[in-house]
Amino acid sequence: MSEFNNRIAAQRDILICINTKYWQEELFGLSRGAIERWVSVNQINSNTVLIKLVNESAKKLFFLSNKSQEQITEDYKMLSKEVSMLTKKIQNEMSLIK
Amino acid sequence: MNTHIYAFGSVCRGEVDPSSDIDLLACLSKPKMEYDPEKFSIYSHDRIKELWLEGNPFSWHLHLESKLIFSSNGSNFLLDLGKPSTYSKSLEDCKKFNQLFLESYYSLMQSSISAVFHLSCMFLATRNFATCHSLGEGKPNFSRLSPLQLERKLPVTQENFDVYVRARILSTRGYGAAISSSEIEQALCVAPDIIGWMSELLPRGVSHE
Numbered sequence: 001m002s003e004f005n006n007r008i009a010a011q012r013d014i015l016i017c018i019n020t021k022y023w024q025e026e027l028f029g030l031s032r033g034a035i036e037r038w039v040s041v042n043q044i045n046s047n048t049v050l051i052k053l054v055n056e057s058a059k060k061l062f063f064l065s066n067k068s069q070e071q072i073t074e075d076y077k078m079l080s081k082e083v084s085m086l087t088k089k090i091q092n093e094m095s096l097i098k
Numbered sequence: 099m100n101t102h103i104y105a106f107g108s109v110c111r112g113e114v115d116p117s118s119d120i121d122l123l124a125c126l127s128k129p130k131m132e133y134d135p136e137k138f139s140i141y142s143h144d145r146i147k148e149l150w151l152e153g154n155p156f157s158w159h160l161h162l163e164s165k166l167i168f169s170s171n172g173s174n175f176l177l178d179l180g181k182p183s184t185y186s187k188s189l190e191d192c193k194k195f196n197q198l199f200l201e202s203y204y205s206l207m208q209s210s211i212s213a214v215f216h217l218s219c220m221f222l223a224t225r226n227f228a229t230c231h232s233l234g235e236g237k238p239n240f241s242r243l244s245p246l247q248l249e250r251k252l253p254v255t256q257e258n259f260d261v262y263v264r265a266r267i268l269s270t271r272g273y274g275a276a277i278s279s280s281e282i283e284q285a286l287c288v289a290p291d292i293i294g295w296m297s298e299l300l301p302r303g304v305s306h307e
Contacts, residue, residue, distance in 0.1 A: 002194045002197075004194065004198075005194060005197060005198050005201070008198060008201075008202075008219055009201070011215075012201075012202075012205060012212065012215065012216075012219070015212045015215050016205075016209075016211055016212050019211045019212045020211055025276060026211075026212060026213075026214060026215075027215075028214045028215055028218070028265075028268045028269045028272065029215055029218060029268070029269030029270060029272075031269065031270045031271060031272065032136060032272075033270065033271040033272030033273060034268065034269055034270070034271070034272040035272070036272055037268075037272030037273075038272075
Protein backbone atom coordinates (compact mmCIF):
# COMPACT_ATOMS: atom_id res chain seq x y z
CA MET A 1 0.00 0.00 0.00
CA SER A 2 1.23 3.55 -0.65
CA GLU A 3 2.55 5.71 2.16
CA PHE A 4 -0.24 8.20 1.55
CA ASN A 5 -2.92 5.52 1.91
CA ASN A 6 -1.12 4.20 5.00
CA ARG A 7 -1.38 7.61 6.62
CA ILE A 8 -5.10 7.78 5.81
CA ALA A 9 -5.54 4.25 7.25
CA ALA A 10 -3.78 5.29 10.47
CA GLN A 11 -6.05 8.35 10.71
CA ARG A 12 -9.08 6.11 10.06
CA ASP A 13 -8.09 3.75 12.91
CA ILE A 14 -7.70 6.63 15.37
CA LEU A 15 -11.02 8.23 14.40
CA ILE A 16 -12.95 4.95 14.62
CA CYS A 17 -11.47 4.35 18.08
CA ILE A 18 -12.53 7.83 19.26
CA ASN A 19 -15.93 7.91 17.53
CA THR A 20 -16.98 4.54 18.94
CA LYS A 21 -17.89 6.45 22.09
CA TYR A 22 -21.10 8.50 21.88
CA TRP A 23 -20.35 12.17 21.28
CA GLN A 24 -22.67 15.06 20.58
CA GLU A 25 -20.80 15.26 17.30
CA GLU A 26 -18.08 12.94 15.95
CA LEU A 27 -14.49 13.94 15.32
CA PHE A 28 -14.48 14.42 11.53
CA GLY A 29 -10.74 14.43 10.92
CA LEU A 30 -7.33 15.16 12.37
CA SER A 31 -7.13 18.69 10.98
CA ARG A 32 -6.79 21.63 13.34
CA GLY A 33 -10.28 22.90 12.39
CA ALA A 34 -11.95 19.52 12.89
CA ILE A 35 -10.28 18.97 16.27
CA GLU A 36 -11.24 22.46 17.49
CA ARG A 37 -14.85 21.94 16.38
CA TRP A 38 -15.04 18.56 18.13
CA VAL A 39 -13.58 19.95 21.37
CA SER A 40 -16.00 22.90 21.26
CA VAL A 41 -19.23 21.06 20.33
CA ASN A 42 -18.61 18.30 22.89
CA GLN A 43 -17.32 20.73 25.54
CA ILE A 44 -14.18 18.71 26.13
CA ASN A 45 -11.45 20.08 28.37
CA SER A 46 -8.58 20.71 25.98
CA ASN A 47 -6.02 19.94 28.69
CA THR A 48 -6.97 16.26 28.92
CA VAL A 49 -4.56 13.47 28.00
CA LEU A 50 -6.90 12.42 25.18
CA ILE A 51 -6.75 15.81 23.45
CA LYS A 52 -2.98 15.92 23.79
CA LEU A 53 -2.71 12.45 22.22
CA VAL A 54 -5.09 13.42 19.40
CA ASN A 55 -3.05 16.54 18.64
CA GLU A 56 0.21 14.61 18.77
CA SER A 57 -1.14 11.96 16.37
CA ALA A 58 -2.39 14.64 14.00
CA LYS A 59 1.02 16.28 14.01
CA LYS A 60 2.82 13.01 13.33
CA LEU A 61 0.47 12.19 10.49
CA PHE A 62 0.84 15.65 8.94
CA PHE A 63 -2.91 16.20 8.94
CA LEU A 64 -2.93 19.02 11.46
CA SER A 65 -2.65 21.56 8.70
CA ASN A 66 -4.85 21.31 5.63
CA LYS A 67 -2.16 23.11 3.66
CA SER A 68 0.05 20.19 2.70
CA GLN A 69 -0.55 19.82 -1.01
CA GLU A 70 1.82 16.99 -1.74
CA GLN A 71 0.52 13.47 -1.77
CA ILE A 72 3.57 11.24 -1.71
CA THR A 73 6.60 12.77 -0.14
CA GLU A 74 6.87 12.00 3.54
CA ASP A 75 8.46 8.86 4.85
CA TYR A 76 5.61 7.32 6.80
CA LYS A 77 7.52 4.12 7.53
CA MET A 78 9.79 5.93 9.98
CA LEU A 79 6.75 7.17 11.87
CA SER A 80 4.53 4.11 11.77
CA LYS A 81 5.79 2.71 15.10
CA GLU A 82 5.30 6.04 16.84
CA VAL A 83 1.79 6.36 15.40
CA SER A 84 0.94 2.77 16.42
CA MET A 85 2.00 3.56 19.98
CA LEU A 86 -0.08 6.73 20.02
CA THR A 87 -3.09 4.80 18.69
CA LYS A 88 -2.70 2.29 21.54
CA LYS A 89 -2.49 5.11 24.07
CA ILE A 90 -5.69 6.63 22.63
CA GLN A 91 -7.39 3.23 22.88
CA ASN A 92 -6.35 2.99 26.52
CA GLU A 93 -7.56 6.50 27.21
CA MET A 94 -10.90 5.78 25.54
CA SER A 95 -11.37 2.65 27.64
CA LEU A 96 -10.98 4.82 30.74
CA ILE A 97 -13.65 7.35 29.76
CA LYS A 98 -16.32 4.92 28.51
CA MET B 99 17.50 34.96 1.97
CA ASN B 100 14.89 34.92 -0.78
CA THR B 101 11.15 34.73 -0.29
CA HIS B 102 8.45 34.20 -2.89
CA ILE B 103 4.75 34.13 -2.08
CA TYR B 104 2.13 32.81 -4.49
CA ALA B 105 -1.64 32.36 -4.48
CA PHE B 106 -2.78 29.16 -6.15
CA GLY B 107 -5.77 26.87 -6.45
CA SER B 108 -9.44 27.83 -6.47
CA VAL B 109 -8.93 31.58 -6.13
CA CYS B 110 -6.79 31.56 -9.31
CA ARG B 111 -9.58 29.72 -11.15
CA GLY B 112 -12.18 32.19 -9.89
CA GLU B 113 -13.94 29.33 -8.04
CA VAL B 114 -15.00 31.13 -4.89
CA ASP B 115 -17.80 30.12 -2.54
CA PRO B 116 -18.47 30.62 1.19
CA SER B 117 -16.37 27.55 2.07
CA SER B 118 -13.36 28.60 -0.06
CA ASP B 119 -10.11 29.58 1.54
CA ILE B 120 -7.16 31.13 -0.24
CA ASP B 121 -4.26 28.78 -0.90
CA LEU B 122 -0.94 30.47 -0.32
CA LEU B 123 2.49 29.07 -1.11
CA ALA B 124 5.62 30.41 0.59
CA CYS B 125 8.94 29.49 -1.03
CA LEU B 126 11.66 30.18 1.53
CA SER B 127 15.40 29.75 1.23
CA LYS B 128 15.51 29.00 4.97
CA PRO B 129 12.78 28.32 7.57
CA LYS B 130 11.06 31.39 9.02
CA MET B 131 8.97 31.02 12.16
CA GLU B 132 6.63 33.87 11.26
CA TYR B 133 5.12 31.84 8.40
CA ASP B 134 2.20 29.93 9.92
CA PRO B 135 1.84 26.47 8.34
CA GLU B 136 -1.91 26.82 8.99
CA LYS B 137 -1.97 29.66 6.49
CA PHE B 138 0.81 28.77 4.06
CA SER B 139 2.05 25.71 2.21
CA ILE B 140 5.72 26.18 3.05
CA TYR B 141 8.46 24.83 0.81
CA SER B 142 12.14 25.43 0.30
CA HIS B 143 13.19 26.50 -3.18
CA ASP B 144 15.20 23.25 -3.46
CA ARG B 145 12.16 21.09 -2.65
CA ILE B 146 10.13 22.90 -5.27
CA LYS B 147 12.89 22.22 -7.81
CA GLU B 148 12.76 18.52 -6.91
CA LEU B 149 8.98 18.46 -7.44
CA TRP B 150 9.51 20.07 -10.85
CA LEU B 151 12.04 17.36 -11.77
CA GLU B 152 9.68 14.59 -10.62
CA GLY B 153 6.82 16.03 -12.67
CA ASN B 154 4.77 15.77 -9.44
CA PRO B 155 1.06 16.76 -9.87
CA PHE B 156 1.58 19.59 -7.38
CA SER B 157 4.33 21.06 -9.59
CA TRP B 158 1.89 21.05 -12.53
CA HIS B 159 -0.78 22.59 -10.34
CA LEU B 160 1.58 25.44 -9.43
CA HIS B 161 2.86 25.80 -12.98
CA LEU B 162 -0.64 26.15 -14.41
CA GLU B 163 -2.54 27.84 -11.58
CA SER B 164 -0.46 30.17 -9.44
CA LYS B 165 0.00 33.92 -9.26
CA LEU B 166 3.01 35.70 -7.79
CA ILE B 167 2.06 37.96 -4.89
CA PHE B 168 5.45 38.88 -3.47
CA SER B 169 9.09 38.43 -4.44
CA SER B 170 11.94 39.62 -2.24
CA ASN B 171 14.37 39.85 -5.16
CA GLY B 172 12.05 40.85 -8.01
CA SER B 173 12.23 37.46 -9.73
CA ASN B 174 9.35 35.09 -10.42
CA PHE B 175 10.85 31.84 -9.12
CA LEU B 176 8.17 29.44 -10.41
CA LEU B 177 7.94 31.10 -13.81
CA ASP B 178 11.73 30.91 -14.16
CA LEU B 179 11.64 27.14 -13.52
CA GLY B 180 9.75 26.67 -16.79
CA LYS B 181 7.62 23.60 -17.43
CA PRO B 182 7.82 20.66 -14.96
CA SER B 183 8.92 17.23 -16.24
CA THR B 184 6.26 15.09 -17.91
CA TYR B 185 3.88 13.52 -15.41
CA SER B 186 4.42 9.78 -15.78
CA LYS B 187 2.67 8.27 -12.75
CA SER B 188 -0.95 8.69 -13.82
CA LEU B 189 -1.77 4.97 -13.74
CA GLU B 190 0.08 4.36 -10.46
CA ASP B 191 -1.62 7.33 -8.78
CA CYS B 192 -5.08 6.50 -10.16
CA LYS B 193 -4.74 2.94 -8.82
CA LYS B 194 -3.74 4.32 -5.44
CA PHE B 195 -6.81 6.59 -5.28
CA ASN B 196 -9.07 3.80 -6.54
CA GLN B 197 -7.75 1.69 -3.65
CA LEU B 198 -8.38 4.51 -1.16
CA PHE B 199 -11.95 4.92 -2.41
CA LEU B 200 -12.64 1.19 -2.02
CA GLU B 201 -11.13 1.00 1.48
CA SER B 202 -13.19 3.98 2.64
CA TYR B 203 -16.36 2.67 1.00
CA TYR B 204 -15.99 -0.76 2.60
CA SER B 205 -15.35 0.85 6.00
CA LEU B 206 -18.54 2.89 5.63
CA MET B 207 -20.51 -0.17 4.52
CA GLN B 208 -19.38 -1.97 7.67
CA SER B 209 -20.34 0.78 10.10
CA SER B 210 -21.61 4.35 10.18
CA ILE B 211 -18.99 5.26 12.79
CA SER B 212 -16.78 8.01 11.33
CA ALA B 213 -19.10 8.27 8.31
CA VAL B 214 -18.15 11.89 7.58
CA PHE B 215 -14.47 10.99 7.59
CA HIS B 216 -15.06 8.04 5.24
CA LEU B 217 -17.05 10.26 2.85
CA SER B 218 -14.28 12.84 3.05
CA CYS B 219 -11.73 10.21 1.96
CA MET B 220 -14.05 9.05 -0.82
CA PHE B 221 -14.19 12.64 -2.07
CA LEU B 222 -10.40 13.00 -1.85
CA ALA B 223 -9.92 9.74 -3.76
CA THR B 224 -12.45 10.70 -6.47
CA ARG B 225 -11.13 14.24 -6.97
CA ASN B 226 -7.47 13.15 -7.01
CA PHE B 227 -8.28 10.25 -9.34
CA ALA B 228 -9.89 12.70 -11.78
CA THR B 229 -7.04 15.19 -11.47
CA CYS B 230 -4.30 12.58 -11.99
CA HIS B 231 -6.22 11.04 -14.88
CA SER B 232 -6.75 14.41 -16.56
CA LEU B 233 -3.10 15.32 -16.10
CA GLY B 234 -2.04 11.98 -17.59
CA GLU B 235 -4.27 12.67 -20.59
CA GLY B 236 -2.68 16.09 -21.08
CA LYS B 237 -5.86 17.97 -20.12
CA PRO B 238 -5.16 18.90 -16.50
CA ASN B 239 -8.07 19.86 -14.29
CA PHE B 240 -7.35 20.78 -10.65
CA SER B 241 -10.83 21.90 -9.71
CA ARG B 242 -12.60 20.55 -6.63
CA LEU B 243 -15.27 19.55 -9.15
CA SER B 244 -12.82 17.95 -11.63
CA PRO B 245 -14.69 14.57 -11.63
CA LEU B 246 -17.78 16.37 -12.99
CA GLN B 247 -15.79 18.28 -15.60
CA LEU B 248 -13.85 15.55 -17.44
CA GLU B 249 -14.89 14.48 -20.95
CA ARG B 250 -15.91 11.14 -19.41
CA LYS B 251 -17.45 12.78 -16.41
CA LEU B 252 -18.58 11.16 -13.19
CA PRO B 253 -22.18 9.94 -13.63
CA VAL B 254 -23.30 11.53 -10.34
CA THR B 255 -25.46 14.63 -9.89
CA GLN B 256 -23.94 17.79 -8.47
CA GLU B 257 -26.37 17.51 -5.53
CA ASN B 258 -25.08 14.05 -4.60
CA PHE B 259 -21.45 15.01 -5.19
CA ASP B 260 -21.92 18.03 -2.91
CA VAL B 261 -22.46 15.71 0.07
CA TYR B 262 -18.93 14.37 -0.50
CA VAL B 263 -17.57 17.91 -0.90
CA ARG B 264 -19.16 19.00 2.38
CA ALA B 265 -17.71 15.97 4.18
CA ARG B 266 -14.26 16.94 2.94
CA ILE B 267 -14.61 20.52 4.21
CA LEU B 268 -15.86 19.27 7.59
CA SER B 269 -12.88 16.92 7.84
CA THR B 270 -10.15 19.30 6.74
CA ARG B 271 -11.46 22.57 8.17
CA GLY B 272 -14.22 21.67 10.63
CA TYR B 273 -16.49 24.03 8.71
CA GLY B 274 -20.11 23.57 7.63
CA ALA B 275 -23.41 22.03 8.60
CA ALA B 276 -23.34 18.45 9.90
CA ILE B 277 -24.30 15.74 7.39
CA SER B 278 -27.56 13.93 8.14
CA SER B 279 -28.00 10.17 8.05
CA SER B 280 -30.25 10.49 4.99
CA GLU B 281 -27.50 12.45 3.19
CA ILE B 282 -25.00 9.74 4.12
CA GLU B 283 -27.37 7.14 2.61
CA GLN B 284 -27.76 9.33 -0.47
CA ALA B 285 -23.97 9.47 -0.91
CA LEU B 286 -23.62 5.73 -0.32
CA CYS B 287 -26.19 5.00 -3.03
CA VAL B 288 -24.03 6.60 -5.73
CA ALA B 289 -20.73 5.05 -4.56
CA PRO B 290 -21.10 2.04 -6.93
CA ASP B 291 -21.45 4.52 -9.82
CA ILE B 292 -18.16 6.13 -8.78
CA ILE B 293 -16.45 2.73 -8.61
CA GLY B 294 -17.80 1.87 -12.08
CA TRP B 295 -16.58 5.20 -13.48
CA MET B 296 -13.08 4.62 -12.07
CA SER B 297 -13.04 1.11 -13.58
CA GLU B 298 -13.93 2.52 -16.98
CA LEU B 299 -11.13 5.07 -16.84
CA LEU B 300 -8.50 2.59 -15.65
CA PRO B 301 -7.04 0.16 -18.18
CA ARG B 302 -8.93 -3.15 -18.14
CA GLY B 303 -8.01 -5.42 -15.23
CA VAL B 304 -6.28 -2.94 -12.91
CA SER B 305 -9.23 -1.84 -10.75
CA HIS B 306 -10.59 -3.82 -7.80
CA GLU B 307 -7.15 -5.30 -7.08
